[in-house]
Amino acid sequence: MSRTILRGRVLSFHRAPQGIDDVESYLYLEDGAVSIEDGLVVAVGDFAEAETAGAVIIDHRPHLIMPGFIDLHLHYVQSNIMAAYAGSLLEWLNTYTFIEEQKFSQQGHADAVAVDFYDALIRHGTTTAVAYCSSHPRSVDAFFAEAQRRNMLMVGGKVMMDRNAPEGLLDTAQSGYDDTKALIARWHGRGRGLYAISPRFAITSTPEQMEAAQALVAEHPECYVQTHLSENDAEITYSMELYPDAKDYTGIYEDYGLLGRKTLLGHSIHLSHRETTVLAETGSVAVFCPTSNLFLGSGLFDCERLMSNGVRVGVATDIGGGTSVSMLRTLDEGYKVLQLKGQRLNPLASFHMATRGNAEALGLEETIGSIAPGRAADLIVLDSGATPTMRLRKSTLGSLAEELFLLQTLGDDRAIAEVYVAGARAKSTLGGL
Ligand code: GUN
Ligand code: ZN
Secondary structure, three states, X not given: OOEEEEXXXXXXXXXXXXXXXXXXXXXXXXXXXXXXXXXXXXXXEEHHHOOOOOOEEEEEEEEEEEEOEEEEEEEHHHHHHOOOOOOOXXXXXXXXHHHHHHHHHOHHHHHHHHHHHHHHHHHOOEEEEEEEOOOOHHHHHHHHHHHHHOOOOOEEEOEEOXXXXXXXXOOOHHHHHHHHHHHHHHHOOOOOOEEEEEEOOHHHOOHHHHHHHHHHHHHOOOOEEEEEEOOOHHHHHHHHHHOOOOOOXXXXXXXXXXXXXXXXXXXXXXXXXXXXXXXXXXXXXXXXXXXXXXXXXXXXXXXXXXXXXXXXXXXXXXOOOOOOOOHHHXXXXXXXXXXXXXXXXXXXXXXXXXXXXXXXXXXXXXXXXXXXXXXXXXXXXXXXXXXXXXXXXXXXXXXXXXXXHHHHHHOOHHHEEEEEEOOEEEEEOOOOO
16 A cells, blocks of 8 residues: 655644634644545654655645645636626626526536636645536536546535526426436435535525425435525515515525525625524525625625624635635635725634635535545645745745735735645646646
8 A cells, every 4th residue: 555745834724713823723733744545644743753664755845735725615617707797796697607507508518617627626726616517417417527537525516597597597496306316316425526406596496496405405414505695785685576475585595494504605795683693593604705796796794793693604716706716816805805894814714714614614524624634635735935926925924824824815826836636646836747
């Protein structure tokens, strides 16, 4: 059995840091060794104490070895429409998104975009993502087949949408149910794939389809649920017109039994106190999508209010409403959004959120998101001097927190020197790939 040891500085979080000085919340090794066997981390500790006999040693010093990033919300079928010029959410959906997603009725198109999408994820150091596919089952097949080919842990599902979109995207309550059922049987638990039941949002699902989603959730508690919540004022108004009996937007999903610890709610920006309480009580996850929320002018996520009320929070790119595949760029924009709210997202907290925090949001903290024996060897190697501008700031750094802040403020895919997926090298700047 071959063993590989990655040598370098190592950073992995045990829990959410309570402040910038919370050194107990993470493991940091100045000269560390991460031992990998059969795709798993088998040991982590000081290099001087590592069992090196018979191991292949890859030296990543002076770079920083971390768990791969986890992106909690994106649309792989929107990979080709990032940076589309539109005023706000509903115009953007109608003008670009619903046009683009219709192309995924073609298997060849879906297969080709899936390859480009995974290449982009790896280039940016994201080793797990939770994705919306289009309404076409073949888009889901392309998504999971390519994930399996690359041995990546990916979560995704077919969007269920039976109204308020072009004919070429619409399913029906029954076909959405049947197709989802078949896709769960085909892909959930196959390789590292996990399924997310995905009613797109209240506007594009009839009450009959919501009932079908409710049945799926009841029949498949092993699956995730993902949808969009309270992203934009016009969206909220229209949703309440379509569901006049609901208490509020959150109440629509609540009424159909769609909330719970496996439910990921993209955006969750404009929430009342009641809605916040319902999210907290059900354990649903509010997903912060900063680049998208800024790009579409949707609003400023109130991280502090949600967290202080006990809501579980994660962070995501929301490609293609989002403007970067990079979780570093996403953390940077998240920091700026919270600055505008008078809130601070310290760099330890943001890197925790993009790794272990998002793993906890998925209930997968025993599998991904940290570096410890038994965890998947889904790892990235970060170079905080990747560009001339970064090198200038690097020369004045005083602490690990400052280095992380430099990485998130000035970094992008160029700062991702290496990526390992289940112990295999997927991106390398050392050559050989
Ligand atoms: N709400 C419903 N669908 C979408 C989508 O594709 N992107 C975003 N940002 N919001 C949505
Ligand atoms: Zn989205």
